[in-house]
Amino acid sequence: MAVVEYDGRILLLDVGLRFPGGDMPGIDLVLPDFEYVRERADAIEAIVITHGHEDHVGALPWLLRDIGVESVPMIISGPLTVEMARSKLKEHKLDDSALEAVDTGEIIEAGPFTIEMIHLTHSIPDARGAAIGTPAGTVVFTGDYKFDQTPVDGDPADMARLAELGAEGVLLLCGDSTNADRPGFSPSESLVGPALLKVFEGCEGRIIVTSFASNVHRVQQVVDAAEATGRKVALVGRSMVKNSKIAKVLNHLSVPEGILIQPREINNFPDDRVVVVSTGSQGEPLSALRRMAHRDHAQIELHSGDTIVFSATPVPGNERAVNETVDRLYQIGCTVITAQDAPIHASGHGYAEELKLMLNLVRPTYFMPVHGDAKRLRLHRELAEQVGIAPASIFEGANGLPLDISESGARFGPQEHSGVLLVDGMELGEPSEAAVRDRRTLADDGVVVIVVSISAQSGELISDPEVVSRGMAAGADTDKLVKCARESSITVCEIAAKAGEHDRDELERRLHDGVAADIHSALRRRPLVLPVVVEA
Structure with a gap:
C-alpha cells in the first residue's frame, strides 16, 4: 500500500495483503497496518487499484471495515479489477463502496490530484500503471508489469503513452522490482499455450492443471488446449470458478459452448476426455488440489494415471508446502509436471531489460524501486544507474519511510508508524x-x-x-x-x-x-x- 500526499490530502495506491509463512501458525492473512491512513481518513480523495491480484487488492475489505466505507469517495481501477474487488467487498457486506471502472487514458480529478491509468501487461488482464498528477509534478506507479509483445489478448502495453509521459516530465517513478535479478527479457505468456498443448497431447489419462485463480490468460490457454485435444474442462476451487465467471462476462475469457462440465460430472467421461483446472498451485492448506492430494476432496479422487500440471512456480516461502503436495501426488501414483520439466509457466513480472526499458521510456527526475526484497531493490537501483539516472536521485525506501519531494529536492523524511496486522479467522489485530x-x-x-x-x-x-x-x-x-x-x-x-x-x-x-x-x-x-x- 502506497500513499501519495499533497497539501494534507491523500491518495492510496493498491491495498494488498500477503499470506503467512510457515513461521506464523494459525494466521490466515497478513495485512499492512492501517494506522497512518486511519488517522487521516478524512483526507482520503481516492483509492487506485492497479490490478486484481491479492497482494494489490486483497486488504481492501479490511481497510474499509477499519476506516468506514464513507471515508473513501471513490475506488477506481479497470473493469475486471473492479468486479473482482466488488465480489470481495460483497463477502464482507460492504456493498455500498464507491467502486468505479475507468478507461485507460481517462483523466479523473480527485482533490489536488489527477489520475490516469495506463494499460500494461501482466499475468492478469486489465493490469494498469497509474500516473498521478499533482501541482508538484507527476508520479508514475508501474504496478506489476512486463513488456509482453505478444500477449494472449493481443493488447500489448501502451509504451507510446509511457514515452509521452516521459517527454512531458515525470517527477518520480515507483517501479516493480520483482524480477530485477533475472537478466534479459521475460518470455511471452503466449508461449505457454503451445507448451500446454504438447503436454496434453502426451497424456492418456486425466489432466489436472493448477495455476493462480486470477491468471485468466492461463485458464484461456488451458481451455484452448483442451478443445484441441477433445477434452471437457471442469473448473474446481471457489476462487477459480468466481474469477472465471467474471472474466467471461467481461469478455476476457472465451469458452466454447459445451466444453465446461461440473466437477460432479467428471466421472461420467473417460479419463482421456477430461481436464480439471484447479486452485492450489502454492500448496495452500484449504485449496482444491491440496485436498485432492490428501484424498479429502468431496468430488475428485486422484488415482494412478492422472497427470498434474503445475502451471505456476512457488512464491518464495511456499516451496515447502508445494513440495509436500507434490510428494503426496507421487505417493498416489500421479505424474507431476512442473515448469522445470516444460515451459508451462511465464512470469508476469518483467526481467532486467524490461525494467531498464521502463526507466528509459519514463525518464523520471527521481526513482524509487518498490515491490521487492532488499536484494531486488538494490539490483533495481543498479539498473537505474546503468541507464543514466544519478545515484543521488535514486531512493531505496522502506515501509513507513516517506520520500519528501519539494522544489529544493528529494529526501527521506522521519519514519512513520508502519507494520503488519494479522488476521486469525475473522479477528484482526497487531502481531503478538x-x-x-x-x-x-x-x-x-x-x-x-x-x-x-x-x-x-x-x-x-x-x-x-x-x-x-x-x-x-x-x-x-x-x-x-x-x-x-x-x-x-x-x-x-x-x-x-x-x-x-x-x-x-x-x-x-x-x-x-x-x-x-x-x-x-x-x-x-x-x-x-x-x-x-x-x-x-
Missing part, C-alpha cells in the same frame, strides 16, 4: 510475538499441562500432580515426558513448601521454569508448559 511464539512451540513440541493441588495453609502437595501432554508422537518419549514433568513438579512444590512460598502465581512461575528446564535437559524438547495450581 508471545502468541506467535507459543503457536510455533505447539506446532514443534506440543503442550504439557500440569495440575497440582496444594494445601492453602502449608503449601504442601495434597496428591500427586496430574500431567497431560498433547502434540507429541505416542510412544516412549511421551511416557518419559510425563514422568519427567511429574517428578519435576513434585520437586518444585516441595522446595517451595519448605521455603514457605504459598503464593499461587509465584508457584506457577516456578513450576513453568523448573519443568520446562528439566524436560529440555532430559529430552531436548521445549513443549509449551501450562501449570495450574489448585489450593484446597
Whole structure:
C-alpha cells in the first residue's frame, strides 16, 4: 500500500495483503497496518487499484471495515479489477463502496490530484500503471508489469503513452522490482499455450492443471488446449470458478459452448476426455488440489494415471508446502509436471531489460524501486544507474519511510508508524510475538499441562500432580515426558513448601521454569508448559 500526499490530502495506491509463512501458525492473512491512513481518513480523495491480484487488492475489505466505507469517495481501477474487488467487498457486506471502472487514458480529478491509468501487461488482464498528477509534478506507479509483445489478448502495453509521459516530465517513478535479478527479457505468456498443448497431447489419462485463480490468460490457454485435444474442462476451487465467471462476462475469457462440465460430472467421461483446472498451485492448506492430494476432496479422487500440471512456480516461502503436495501426488501414483520439466509457466513480472526499458521510456527526475526484497531493490537501483539516472536521485525506501519531494529536492523524511496486522479467522489485530511464539512451540513440541493441588495453609502437595501432554508422537518419549514433568513438579512444590512460598502465581512461575528446564535437559524438547495450581 502506497500513499501519495499533497497539501494534507491523500491518495492510496493498491491495498494488498500477503499470506503467512510457515513461521506464523494459525494466521490466515497478513495485512499492512492501517494506522497512518486511519488517522487521516478524512483526507482520503481516492483509492487506485492497479490490478486484481491479492497482494494489490486483497486488504481492501479490511481497510474499509477499519476506516468506514464513507471515508473513501471513490475506488477506481479497470473493469475486471473492479468486479473482482466488488465480489470481495460483497463477502464482507460492504456493498455500498464507491467502486468505479475507468478507461485507460481517462483523466479523473480527485482533490489536488489527477489520475490516469495506463494499460500494461501482466499475468492478469486489465493490469494498469497509474500516473498521478499533482501541482508538484507527476508520479508514475508501474504496478506489476512486463513488456509482453505478444500477449494472449493481443493488447500489448501502451509504451507510446509511457514515452509521452516521459517527454512531458515525470517527477518520480515507483517501479516493480520483482524480477530485477533475472537478466534479459521475460518470455511471452503466449508461449505457454503451445507448451500446454504438447503436454496434453502426451497424456492418456486425466489432466489436472493448477495455476493462480486470477491468471485468466492461463485458464484461456488451458481451455484452448483442451478443445484441441477433445477434452471437457471442469473448473474446481471457489476462487477459480468466481474469477472465471467474471472474466467471461467481461469478455476476457472465451469458452466454447459445451466444453465446461461440473466437477460432479467428471466421472461420467473417460479419463482421456477430461481436464480439471484447479486452485492450489502454492500448496495452500484449504485449496482444491491440496485436498485432492490428501484424498479429502468431496468430488475428485486422484488415482494412478492422472497427470498434474503445475502451471505456476512457488512464491518464495511456499516451496515447502508445494513440495509436500507434490510428494503426496507421487505417493498416489500421479505424474507431476512442473515448469522445470516444460515451459508451462511465464512470469508476469518483467526481467532486467524490461525494467531498464521502463526507466528509459519514463525518464523520471527521481526513482524509487518498490515491490521487492532488499536484494531486488538494490539490483533495481543498479539498473537505474546503468541507464543514466544519478545515484543521488535514486531512493531505496522502506515501509513507513516517506520520500519528501519539494522544489529544493528529494529526501527521506522521519519514519512513520508502519507494520503488519494479522488476521486469525475473522479477528484482526497487531502481531503478538508471545502468541506467535507459543503457536510455533505447539506446532514443534506440543503442550504439557500440569495440575497440582496444594494445601492453602502449608503449601504442601495434597496428591500427586496430574500431567497431560498433547502434540507429541505416542510412544516412549511421551511416557518419559510425563514422568519427567511429574517428578519435576513434585520437586518444585516441595522446595517451595519448605521455603514457605504459598503464593499461587509465584508457584506457577516456578513450576513453568523448573519443568520446562528439566524436560529440555532430559529430552531436548521445549513443549509449551501450562501449570495450574489448585489450593484446597
